[in-house]
Amino acid sequence: MNLNRYKSLVNYRFILSLSLLLIISLFLFANTRDQLGDVNNDGEIDVQDIVLVVDIILNDDIEYGEYELWASDVNLDGVTDVVDVILIVQVIIESNDCPNLYSPCSENLSLCCMDTTSHDYTWVIDTLGTNGSYLRDVAIVDENNIWVVGNIETDDAEYNAAHWNGTEWVLFGIYSNTLNLYRIKYFSENDIWVTSFGFPIHWNGTDWTLYHLQNMGIHVSTGYGIWGTSSSNIYFVGHQGAIVYYDGENFEQMDSGTEVDLLNIWGTYNDETGSEIIWTSGHDSYGNSVFLVYTNGMWHPVYDVNSYKYVFRPDSLSGTIGGLWSSDNDLYVYTTWGIYQCPISTVGEGEIIWLGENGDATEKILGTNDNNLFFYRSGSEIRHFNGSTWHLYDEIINPLDVLNSIDVRENLAVTVGYRYYNPIERWAVIMRGVRN
Numbered sequence: 001m002n003l004n005r006y007k008s009l010v011n012y013r014f015i016l017s018l019s020l021l022l023i024i025s026l027f028l029f030a031n032t033r034d035q036l037g038d039v040n041n042d043g044e045i046d047v048q049d050i051v052l053v054v055d056i057i058l059n060d061d062i063e064y065g066e067y068e069l070w071a072s073d074v075n076l077d078g079v080t081d082v083v084d085v086i087l088i089v090q091v092i093i094e095s096n097d098c099p100n101l102y103s104p105c106s107e108n109l110s111l112c113c114m115d116t117t118s119h120d121y122t123w124v125i126d127t128l129g130t131n132g133s134y135l136r137d138v139a140i141v142d143e144n145n146i147w148v149v150g151n152i153e154t155d156d157a158e159y160n161a162a163h164w165n166g167t168e169w170v171l172f173g174i175y176s177n178t179l180n181l182y183r184i185k186y187f188s189e190n191d192i193w194v195t196s197f198g199f200p201i202h203w204n205g206t207d208w209t210l211y212h213l214q215n216m217g218i219h220v221s222t223g224y225g226i227w228g229t230s231s232s233n234i235y236f237v238g239h240q241g242a243i244v245y246y247d248g249e250n251f252e253q254m255d256s257g258t259e260v261d262l263l264n265i266w267g268t269y270n271d272e273t274g275s276e277i278i279w280t281s282g283h284d285s286y287g288n289s290v291f292l293v294y295t296n297g298m299w300h301p302v303y304d305v306n307s308y309k310y311v312f313r314p315d316s317l318s319g320t321i322g323g324l325w326s327s328d329n330d331l332y333v334y335t336t337w338g339i340y341q342c343p344i345s346t347v348g349e350g351e352i353i354w355l356g357e358n359g360d361a362t363e364k365i366l367g368t369n370d371n372n373l374f375f376y377r378s379g380s381e382i383r384h385f386n387g388s389t390w391h392l393y394d395e396i397i398n399p400l401d402v403l404n405s406i407d408v409r410e411n412l413a414v415t416v417g418y419r420y421y422n423p424i425e426r427w428a429v430i431m432r433g434v435r436n
Contacts, residue, residue, distance in 0.1 A: 035071070035106045036070075036071055036073075036074045036076075036106060036107065036108065036109055037049060037071065037074045037087070037088050037091055037109055038071055039052040039053055039056075039068055039071045039072050040052055040068075041067065041071070045088060045091055045092060046092060047092075049071075049072075049088055050085055050088055050089065052068065052072065053072045053080060053084055053085050053088065054085060056068065056069070056072050056080050057080055057081060057082070057085075072084055074087045074088060074108070074109040074110070075087060075108060075109060075110035076107075076108050076110075083110075087104070087109045087110055088109070090104070091103075091104050091109055096112070097112075098112035099112070101114055101115050101369055101370060101371055101387070102114055102115060103115050113388075114370060114371050114387035114388065115371055115387055116371055116386045116387040116388045116389075117371050117372045117386045117387060117435075118386065118435055118436070119384055119386055119389075119391035120435060120436045121384070121393065121413065121433040121434060121435050121436070122433070122434055122436055123393065123395070123396045123431055123432065123433045124431070124432045124434075125396065125429065125430070125431050125432075126169060126429070126430045126432070127419060127427045127428060127429050127430075128148075128152050128162055128169060128171070128427065128428040128429075128430065129152040129153045129154055129159075129171075129427055129428050130153050130154055130155060130427065131153065131421075131424075131425040131426065131427065132151070132153040132426070133150070133151060133152045133153045133418065133426065133427050133428035134150050134151055134404070134417065134418035134426060134428050135148045135149065135150035135152075135162075135404065135405075135416035135417060135418065135428045135429070135430065136149060136150040136181065136182050136183065136404045136405060136416070137149050137150070137181075137182065137183045137184045137404070137405040137416065138184070138405055138406070138407045138414050138415070138416045138430070139184045139185065139186040139192075139407055140407045140408070140409045140412055140414055141186060142409065142412075143166065143409075143412055143434065144164070144165060144166030145163075145164070145165070145166075146163070146164035146414055146432075147161065147162075147163055147164075147184055147186060147192075148161065148162050148163075148164075148169075148184075148414075148416050148428075148430060149161045149174070149181035149182070149183070149184045149194055150180070150181060150404075150416070150428060151180045151181075151428075152171055152428055154171070157177065158173075158177050158178050159171040159172060159173050159177055160173055160174055160176075160177060160178070160179055160180060160181045161173065161174045161181065161184075161194075164432075169430075174194055174201065174203075174208055175201050175208040175210050179196050180196065180197070181194050181195065181196060181201075182194075182195045182196065182197060182223040182224060183195045183223065183224070183225060183226045183405075184226075185226040185227070185228065185234070187230060187231060189205065190203070190204060190205030191203070191204070191205075191231055193226055193228075193231070193234065195222065195223040195224075195226060195236065195238075196210075196223055197221055197223040197238075197239070198213070198214075198221040198222070198223060198238075199211055199212060199213060199222075199223070200213075200222065200226075200236055200244075200246070200251075202231070211251065213244065213251060216251055218244060218251060218253045220238065220239065220240070220242035220244065220253060221238045221239040221240075221242060222236035222237060222238035222239075222242045222243070222244045223236075223238050223239075224237055224238040224239070224261065224262060224263045224264075224282070225237040225238070225262060225263060225264050225265040225280065226265070227265040227266055227267050227278065228246075229267075229276075230248075231246070231248060232246075232247055232248030232249075233247065233248075234246050235265055235267075235278065235280075237262035237263075237264075237265045237280050237282075238261070238262060239261055240259045240260070240261060241256040241257070241258040241259045241260055241261070241262055241282075241290075242256070242262065243255075243256045243262065243280065243299065254299060255298075255299065256280075256292060256299050257292070257299060257301060258290045258292070258301070258304065260282050260283060260284050260288045260289065260290045260304075261282045261283070261284050262280045262281070262282040262290070262292075263281065263282040263283070263322075264280060264281050264282065264322070264323050264324050264364070265278065265279070265280040266278070266279055266280075266324050266325055266326055267279065267294075267326075268326045268327075268328060268344060269328075270344060270345060271328075272345050273295070273345070275295075276294075277293065277294070277295060277344060277345070278293070278294040279291065279292065279293050279294070279302075279324055279326070279331065279347075280292050280294075280299075281321040281322070281323075281324050281333070282321070283320045283321060283322070286306075287306050288304075288305075288306055289303070289304075289305060289306075289319075289320045289321045290303065290304045290321065291303035291304075291317060291321045291324075291333070291347075293347060302317070302347050302348070303317045303321060312337050314351060314352045314355075315350070315351050315352075316340075316348060316350070317333065317335065317340055317347070317348070317350075318335065318337060319335040319336035319337045320335060320336045321333060321334075321335055322334040322335060322336075322365075323364040323365040323366075323375065324365065325365050325366045325367055325373070326344050327367065327369055327370045328344075329343065329344065329370060330342065330343060330344060330370060331343070331344050331347060331350075332365055332367070332373065333365075334364075334365045334375055337352060337355065337356065338352045338353075338354045338355040338356040339352065339353050339354040339356075339365070339375065340352055340353070341353045354383075354385070354390055356377070364376065364404075364405050364406045365406075366406050366407060366408045367385075367408055368408055368409065368410055370387065371385070371386055371387025371388075372384075372385075372386065372387075372408070372410070373385040373408075374406055374408050374413050375406075376403045376406055376415055378402065378403070379397055379398065379399045379400075379401060380396055380397055380398050380401035380403055380415070380417075380431065381397055382396065382403075382406075382413075382415060382431070382433075384413075393433070396431060398419065400419050400420040400421070401417060401418075401419050401420075401429055402417045402418055402419075402420075403415050403416070403417035403431075404416060404417040404418075405417070410435075411434060411435035412432070412433070412434055412435070413432075413433040414430065414431065414432050414433070415430070415431045416428070416429065416430050416431075417429055
């Protein structure tokens with residue numbers, strides 16, 4: 001044996017020994033059959049695969065099959081070598097350099113792909129009230145604590161809210177049973193905000209307080225959207241471009257620069273600027289649509305057009321702007337053309353990632369992470385993005401349903417709206433999806 005051959009053998013044996021010490025009791029139990037790294041194709045990437053890779057590298061006397069040679073070249077560079085061993089070790093002990101929510105791609109372990117979540121949800125559909133009932137918003141605390149608001153008619157009384165306690169929906173009234181409610185923001189059991197068409201209403205654990213903005217000299221209606229990080233940092237948007245900010249003591253009207261109805265608002269923390277970044281969007285019946293961003297103490301227009309001049313643009317915002325939501329990294333906007341995605345710091349540098357039929361711009365798109373995202377369209381057409389694919393829950397599609405809002409937690413999604421039973425009757429409807 002020559003010296004170079006001997007040194008190579010020592011290096012490979014050292015790496016193998018180190019790998020065995022690190023991972024002898026660690027295994028990746030996912031089903032990995034027919035995947036790079038699963039060299040013995042037993043459904044697991046583990047130390048046995050490392051042994052085979054090292055043997056392929058060192059043993060010229062054994063003729064391995066096409067599958068083993070393919071699966072051992074985990075970075076697809078055409079050579080099975082020590083780099084492939086290192087990559088398999090990193091996969092097993094999860095010490096790769098992939099960012100949060102990403103793991104080595106099954107088609108090339110040297111690259112990173114977004115982790116996926118399950119599309120497998122079981123849906124339960126509930127109806128509340130009688131004719132004239134509808135729901136506009138929902139807030140999930142957990143699977144046994146869900147709040148919905150709107151207008152709920154019964155044979156005996158009228159309500160504007162309901163609470164799921166894990167067993168049943170309990171109807172109740174907020175401030176006034178006959179006051180129709182639009183949105184809800186839940187911070188804690190003793191800190192809840194709702195809106196009517198014109199006013200914010202707050203629960204402090206004891207009482208509901210309606211804040212009459214007009215009595216404060218603020219002559220706007222801000223019932224269409226709520227976003228905030230606490231009750232001392234909360235925004236309300238609404239009719240004809242209205243935006244009002246509450247700092248825990250005072251309400252302040254903000255200049256939006258538009259008279260288009262603002263229907264959605266969302267924000268997050270921008271690591272690049274070290275401050276919050278907030279977006280609001282909306283449209284009206286005249287075909288106007290706007291998208292605004294709040295930075296440096298001012299609202300700036302990002303998009304402001306008339307729908308009759310819309311041209312489809314796959315690499316920028318276009319069409320009617322509807323719901324919006326952001327993760328820590330990316331912003332997602334629902335438009336008449338589909339789902340637009342872009343980095344949170346550069347709204348104009350994105351692309352359409354789901355292309356739908358030209359239609360209505362839904363009011364809500366929501367998620368918990370970039371790999372757990374829901375949106376809905378008319379007729380209870382609900383889709384889930386798991387980090388790789390979009391899934392349509394066709395088992396719950398009903399052309400008689402109209403959905404108004406959605407909320408999402410890790411393994412729970414709830415949508416609300418109303419269902420037509422005939423051309424003149426509609427009942428409140430709630431769809432609860434639980435991941436199996």
